[in-house]
Amino acid sequence: MNARQNKITIYRGSHQIGGCATEISTGKHRIIIDFGANLPDNDNEDVMTDEELTETVFGGRPCDGVLFTHYHGDHIGLYKKVPQNVPLYIGSTAKKILEILTEKIDSIPNMAEEGLPRIKNMECYSPGHKMIFGDIGITPFFVDHSALDAYMFLLEVGGKKILFTGDFREHGIVGRNDRLERMVQKYIGEVDILISEGTMLSRTKETNKNxxxxxxxxxxxxxxxxxxxxxxxxxxxxxxxxxxxxxxxxxxxxxxxxxxxxxxxxxxxxxxxxxxxxxxxxxxxxxxxxxxxxxxxxxxxxxxxxxxxxxxxxxxxxxxxxxxxxxxxxxxxxxxxxxxxxxxxxxxxxxxxxxxxxxxxxxxxxxxxxxxxLHTSGHAYVETIEKLIRLTNPKTIIPMHTECADAFGEIAEFAPYRDRITVLQDKEEYSF
Missing domain, CATH: 3.40.50.10710 (Metallo-hydrolase/oxidoreductase)
Structure with a gap:
């Protein structure tokens, strides 16, 4: 396999929270992780519209599957726009929750297109069980998030290990008793590339006051x-x-x-x-x-x-x-x-x-x-992201799902890893 054909592309979400779509591709196969709608108050004119994103990501090109980390709309909201011949994957409980939610949405008068048939046809992955898409291996791991049944993905491509965090945290029910640390040490270990969310990096003052x-x-x-x-x-x-x-x-x-x-x-x-x-x-x-x-x-x-x-x-x-x-x-x-x-x-x-x-x-x-x-965030605090970096010891760190990608290396906790940080732009290809 030609390593230069192995690529990561964040189509949307490199410099914003939500509206995410990321591609992992080789010369022969490709998968998409999340295909989310922009948050309602997103007024960034430099970001692709949903229609532009759909055409850019699919546009007649074959795709082995779209894997959703969880059921929040900014990660799954564009599922109806995925071509019918592309399989969709999600956790089993997340699928049940989506069915209830989508049935409610479909009942709204004048809804242009029902979503429930597509939700019911989604395939379910299982935590810890590897899926193979040609020369791409991907294993989901159950994580703490405000959405029940959320996952991060360990990808194995061309001898490289990539950890895609999705949305995660460790201050919820699932995060107790150092579960994140135990899971990473037992099942994931060190990785070559860490693609991490950074939602809370722009909200540190808000967090500290809460x-x-x-x-x-x-x-x-x-x-x-x-x-x-x-x-x-x-x-x-x-x-x-x-x-x-x-x-x-x-x-x-x-x-x-x-x-x-x-x-x-x-x-x-x-x-x-x-x-x-x-x-x-x-x-x-x-x-x-x-x-x-x-x-x-x-x-x-x-x-x-x-x-x-x-x-x-x-x-x-x-x-x-x-x-x-x-x-x-x-x-x-x-x-x-x-x-x-x-x-x-x-x-x-x-x-x-x-x-x-x-x-x-x-x-x-x-x-x-x-x-x-009375609210606590569904996203990782700075110290949790630093812990994950320390545990996985990645050679490359790619921030996404954040408004602070360019300032990622300026955060004190991340200073020791500054030379490992690679900030991508939307649609920019990263070869590995």
Missing amino acids: PIQTEDDLGNRARELFQENKESVILVSSTNLDSIMKFYHAVPWGMDFVCDAYQAKLMLAAMADKGNYHEYRREFIHGKPRRLYIIGDMEGLGAEQNCCRADFSILKNKGFTMLVRENKQVFKAIMEKYMTDPLVIYSKWIGYLKGKHANAKIGDFIGSHRMEI
Whole structure:
């Protein structure tokens, strides 16, 4: 094999967060890792549009497969644009969650193209099991992230080892007890090339000011807030299941847990697969599951799933906690009709509250209600990335999924590795 034919190309994501698409190619085969939509507030005119990206990545060229690291839209959002003859791969629980999410999206009136058939046809990879695409080997490894069932990939190409981190962290449930370190030492070892996310590199001040550093911190503080407040609503991403399960377990007995059927299905899917993830067995279910009180249409849920319809004439007297989404008016109506002075627990990125990334719908939803921010990032802190570099000892480090690629080497923790850092531009080929 001619080594110069082996190439890494970050088509999009070399200098931005999200909207990622990366190619690993040889002279005979190629795979794509992630094919994500740009984040909604991305206004960078120098970045390819989704249509341009699709034409550039595929454009009639054969492709052995697209492998998704996890189910977040900025990594999987363009799956419908992948040619039908190109197989798609994802983790098994991630696929179940995507099916629930996509069924919801497909039900929106005037949806141009249904996504569920393509999701159902996705193939599932298994953690630790190598897949072979011609002369490219790729092994997925389960990692800690705000999306359940997320993976980093170890690629073996032309005698070289490449670790593609995807989105990862070690301060969630899965990251406890030095799991990342143990996994890397046992299964990965040193690599030739490390392609690492760097989302939090532009958010270090925000991170340092946040008293909630881990999911355990979040759960502990949530327990205190629920004891202090009879009524609370939680504004959290519906697929951020680590945090959701922390909130779920923090609610004291005697206070009821309310959500809609869509959210309940996501939680139940995670609970059903808890046995697949050793780290989640205790966190996802303590004994018998708490009953979920469902708003509106039950959508087939019932006693078998330990779900029942929410009766707010009863719940308002007992007090309750409710998972909400800012784009669904029924939650606001319930707050106005059945709650006196609810505490809004905000569990999303703080950047959506103010500044250039501010989300007006979130601001309108919170309004003048009391609010406490209770959120921890789904991405690796600087010290976690440094630990991974130290453990894998790569000859080359390629940053991506970051707004700080050019400043990567200026970060104090990365100073010892400065001469190993290679910053790529979108569409630039890196031969190895």
